[in-house]
Amino acid sequence: MPLTVNQLSESALLERILPRLGAGSAVSSGVHLGPGDDAALVVVPDGRVLISIDTQVQDMDFRLQWANGYRTTGFDVGWKAAAQNLSDINAMGGRPTSLVVSCTLPGSTEVAWVEELAEGLSAAVRELDASTCVVVGGDLGRGTEISVTAAVTGSLDGRAPVVRSGAQPGDVVVHAGVLGRAAAGLALLESDYEYGSLQAELRALVEAQCRPRPPLQSGPAAAEAGATAMMDVSDGLVRDALRLASASSVRIDFDPEVLQRLADPLGAAAHLLGRDPLEWVLGGGEDHGLLATVNPNVMPLAGFTAVGSVEAGLAEVTVGSQSPANVGWDHFAD
Amino acid sequence: MPLTVNQLSESALLERILPRLGAGSAVSSGVHLGPGDDAALVVVPDGRVLISIDTQVQDMDFRLQWANGYRTTGFDVGWKAAAQNLSDINAMGGRPTSLVVSCTLPGSTEVAWVEELAEGLSAAVRELDASTCVVVGGDLGRGTEISVTAAVTGSLDGRAPVVRSGAQPGDVVVHAGVLGRAAAGLALLESDYEYGSLQAELRALVEAQCRPRPPLQSGPAAAEAGATAMMDVSDGLVRDALRLASASSVRIDFDPEVLQRLADPLGAAAHLLGRDPLEWVLGGGEDHGLLATVNPNVMPLAGFTAVGSVEAGLAEVTVGSQSPANVGWDHFAD
Numbered sequence: 124m125p126l127t128v129n130q131l132s133e134s135a136l137l138e139r140i141l142p143r144l145g146a147g148s149a150v151s152s153g154v155h156l157g158p159g160d161d162a163a164l165v166v167v168p169d170g171r172v173l174i175s176i177d178t179q180v181q182d183m184d185f186r187l188q189w190a191n192g193y194r195t196t197g198f199d200v201g202w203k204a205a206a207q208n209l210s211d212i213n214a215m216g217g218r219p220t221s222l223v224v225s226c227t228l229p230g231s232t233e234v235a236w237v238e239e240l241a242e243g244l245s246a247a248v249r250e251l252d253a254s255t256c257v258v259v260g261g262d263l264g265r266g267t268e269i270s271v272t273a274a275v276t277g278s279l280d281g282r283a284p285v286v287r288s289g290a291q292p293g294d295v296v297v298h299a300g301v302l303g304r305a306a307a308g309l310a311l312l313e314s315d316y317e318y319g320s321l322q323a324e325l326r327a328l329v330e331a332q333c334r335p336r337p338p339l340q341s342g343p344a345a346a347e348a349g350a351t352a353m354m355d356v357s358d359g360l361v362r363d364a365l366r367l368a369s370a371s372s373v374r375i376d377f378d379p380e381v382l383q384r385l386a387d388p389l390g391a392a393a394h395l396l397g398r399d400p401l402e403w404v405l406g407g408g409e410d411h412g413l414l415a416t417v418n419p420n421v422m423p424l425a426g427f428t429a430v431g432s433v434e435a436g437l438a439e440v441t442v443g444s445q446s447p448a449n450v451g452w453d454h455f456a457d
Numbered sequence: 458m459p460l461t462v463n464q465l466s467e468s469a470l471l472e473r474i475l476p477r478l479g480a481g482s483a484v485s486s487g488v489h490l491g492p493g494d495d496a497a498l499v500v501v502p503d504g505r506v507l508i509s510i511d512t513q514v515q516d517m518d519f520r521l522q523w524a525n526g527y528r529t530t531g532f533d534v535g536w537k538a539a540a541q542n543l544s545d546i547n548a549m550g551g552r553p554t555s556l557v558v559s560c561t562l563p564g565s566t567e568v569a570w571v572e573e574l575a576e577g578l579s580a581a582v583r584e585l586d587a588s589t590c591v592v593v594g595g596d597l598g599r600g601t602e603i604s605v606t607a608a609v610t611g612s613l614d615g616r617a618p619v620v621r622s623g624a625q626p627g628d629v630v631v632h633a634g635v636l637g638r639a640a641a642g643l644a645l646l647e648s649d650y651e652y653g654s655l656q657a658e659l660r661a662l663v664e665a666q667c668r669p670r671p672p673l674q675s676g677p678a679a680a681e682a683g684a685t686a687m688m689d690v691s692d693g694l695v696r697d698a699l700r701l702a703s704a705s706s707v708r709i710d711f712d713p714e715v716l717q718r719l720a721d722p723l724g725a726a727a728h729l730l731g732r733d734p735l736e737w738v739l740g741g742g743e744d745h746g747l748l749a750t751v752n753p754n755v756m757p758l759a760g761f762t763a764v765g766s767v768e769a770g771l772a773e774v775t776v777g778s779q780s781p782a783n784v785g786w787d788h789f790a791d
Contacts, residue, residue, distance in 0.1 A: 159704070160620050161548035161688055162509035162611065167501040174508075174593065175496035176557040176608055180600040183561075214495035223510040225606050259508065266514040268601055272559050274510055274608030277496065286494050354495055370493070 128237065129230030133263050139234065143241035144258040145248075156259075163259035165221045165276055172220075173277035173284070175211035179204055181269040185333075189312040192319065197236040199333040201243025204273045207357065209253050210337035210411035212277030214355035216285040216346025219256035219339070221276045222248070227266035240271070243334075251339050282346045290352040290371035290416040296431035297424060299341035299413045301331065302360060302385050303400065306407020307392040308332030314396055328392055337411035341426040345415045348424055353415040358408045361447045364440045367414060374436035375416075379443040379450060381430050405442070405452040462571065463564030467597050473568065477575035478592040479582075490593075497593035499555045499610055506554075507611035507618070509545035513538055515603040519667075523646040526653065531570040533667040535577025538607045541691065543587050544671035544745035546611030548689035550619040550680025553590035553673070555610045556582070561600035574605070577668075585673050616680045624686040624705035624750040630765035631758060633675035633747045635665065636694060636719050637734065640741020641726045642666030648730055662726055671745035675760040679749045682758055687749040692742040695781045698774045701748060708770035713777040713784060715764050739776070739786040 128136060141158055156164040165172075179185060185195045185203070205222060212219045224244065228237065248256050256275070308328035311321065318329065337355065345353055352371055356363045360377075368375045382404050386393075389400035416433050417424060442450045462470060475492055490498040499506075513519060519529045519537070539556060546553045558578065562571065582590050590609075642662035645655065652663065671689065679687055686705055690697045694711075702709045716738050720727075723734035750767050751758060776784045 156618060156620065160618070161545040162507040162551065162609075164549070164613070164618050165506050165508060167504050167506050170501050170504055172499050172501045172506045172610060173496040174499060174555060174557055174608070174610060176559045176594065176606070177596050178559040178561055178598050178604075178606065180561050180598055180604075182601075183599050211495040215498070217496065221508060223508055223608055225510045225512040227512055227514050227604060260510065262511050262606075264512050264514055265517050266602055266604065267516075270512075270514075270561060270600060270604050272510070272512065272596075272606040274508070274557055275496075276506060276508060276610070279498070284490060284494070284498050286490065 126234040127230060128228050128232045128234060131234060136234065136237065136263060139238055140241045143238055143245060145245045157257065158260045163221065163223065165259060168278055169281045171279060173212050173215050173217045173279065174274065175208060176272060176274040177207050177211065178270060178272040191312055191314055192317050193312055193329060195333065197239030198243035198246070200271055201240035202247040202334040204271045205244045205247035206251065206335045206337055207411060208273045208275035209251060209256065209339060210355045210357070212275055213337055213339050213342030214353055214413060215277070216282055216342050216350070216353060217277035217279050218343055219253045219275055219277045221257050221259045223260045223274050224258065225262040225272045227264050227270040229267055229269065230265060232269065251336060253339050285346045285350050285353040287352050287354050287367045287370035290367060290373050290433045292373055292433050292435040293419070294351055294416040294433040295419050295422055295429050296375055296377065296433060297415050297417055297427035298430045299427045300338040301410050301412055302356065303389050303403030303407045303410070304328055304331035305335055305409035306403040307389045310396055310398065311392060316395060325392055332409065335409055335411045338413060338426060341413050344426060345413065345417070345424065348417060348421045350415040350417050353413060356408070356410055356412050356414050359406045361405050361440050361452050363414060368440055369438040372438055374434040375431060375440050376434050376444055377431035377442045381428065382442065399451050401451045402453065405447055460568040461564060462562050462566045462568060465568060470568065470571065470597060473572055474575045477572055477579060479579045491591065492594045497555065497557065499593060502612055503615045505613060507546050507549050507551045507613065508608065509542060510606060510608040511541050511545065512604060512606040525646055525648055526651050527646055527663060529667065531573030532577035532580070534605055535574035536581040536668045538605045539578045539581035540585065540669045540671055541745060542607045542609035543585060543590065543673055544689045544691070546609055547671055547673050547676030548687055548747060549611070550616055550676050550684070550687060551611035551613050552677055553587045553609055553611045555591055555593045557594045557608050558592065559596040559606045561598050561604040563601055563603065564599060566603065585670060587673050619680045619684050619687040621686050621688050621701045621704035624701060624707050624767045626707055626767050626769040627753070628685055628750040628767040629753050629756055629763050630709055630711065630767060631749050631751055631761035632764045633761045634672040635744050635746055636690070637723050637737030637741045637744070638662055638665035639669055639743035640737040641723045644730055644732065645726060650729060659726055666743065669743055669745045672747060672760060675747050678760060679747065679751070679758065682751065682755045684749040684751050687747060690742070690744055690746045690748050693740045695739050695774050695786050697748060702774055703772040706772055708768040709765060709774050710768050710778055711765035711776045715762065716776065733785050735785040736787065739781055
């Protein structure tokens, strides 16, 4: 029988987790105090700290076993917990500096799964090039469902934060990262096309859903270049753009040809599942790319693609001046 | 039928919560950006930020309805989420500066219960005199059980953090706040003495369990006075003192007469339930008082009671030089 969480004390479980978080490197990374006291202490170079928090819950945000047979690994959940939090800092133009993590685990959870979760967290921080970010502490508890909450701090390194409310008519709307890939991956996970039989291109979409890769260099770069507004695309391009449009009191008009170009690489998955790939580009969340607005004179902006324009008008989102519903966006879809 | 969470959109629920958090006061309290963007921005006066995270889960950390008939209110859960996080900052000698909160809620949760949770959070911040602390953001999600995670930041205002590892033989062991009251309250909640029929003194113990009051002035005061080690008592006096003793490689010896004096006010509850009140003082958690060690020359220290001494020796905890098990401590009890 595999070792489960209810067979270990909290301190014994922690002893298995901490080394996997790279927590020992805390002091060398400019963090004053890491795990082991009541709170961690993190250096904040410019006297201001960004902070955000996000939770993933089993069967709501992920399934341990999907319809297509894929089993969500602890590594996936740890990676995604880090990625979605790091993305929130990126969206403000910041650089992540620390993570604290609270895990609620049923007693029957395998210890190996929890160890993988710690490895996924630290792999995401490393592979997404957030190497100045350190896991400094956390909390372990019991419950009937797996729930992982991370809170993240970040530094603006002297820059102003990029908020949602600064878009100006005449700005270019730009995007960094991927669009629709996580949604296509989710559709595959929920399909009956067995994961093991999928070709590599389609497996990569499942990976985009389970281990998203927010473009962590692009947030600070956009801030440096003077982006007027920015946010990450976590709930879908149209839905999130509408938030930015509302905060800025402008209309955001996407270029239908550009969106179609972004949809084309999703063609194979869409064909297999009988879907329109543009739906995923317009409505799909969890890619954690960046949506920003910039003055045309800073274009081209490395890492970003121009996807539309900011227009004066009511707070709304259009695609080629039409309602997104006319081009395949379903506002009831998740 | 009362309004439940599944009848409202996330944004409609947020609109009911945010005003109750006093989030509008964020800017005036020196916080740069409050809720509404991907991350909040908090001013950090001395270039270092303390950070901690804690989770409460339904049926693990609280029951919606207890054996004695008491119903845990949203206000209780919000208060406790704030209190236990604020206490972690206090334990380092810090002053809390911001809270972010992530709530996982079953769809059947009453909206009024969630509104009370927000009110409890902000009442705790206000009534515990943490008025420089602002709720700056959060996250709402669904699950099958209620789970509330808060992360807290704090400032040391230029002081050194007080860690667990600095206790020196010859130091006085001191305590601020209450001991055993939350455990006595828990025992009452788990008894069949109906809550409504309890006398005021016993109801106050239930309140100590549901709405603990960490002494938030005492942490910074102890740091200022040069406390050599400190932590909050969240898992029980003996258990937590053992952590401090281990981190500092010293023996902590409690004065049995002082502990007995602290146990005496719990006599009525102990008599009713047929328990030894000293058990609660030695083993009871969740009071979130402060355990600290100080050089004798700073005594008396306002707000703190001398409860023992730091002795050279193996990392252990004794009571009048005896094993705590000999005086009523049960290390298997929760």
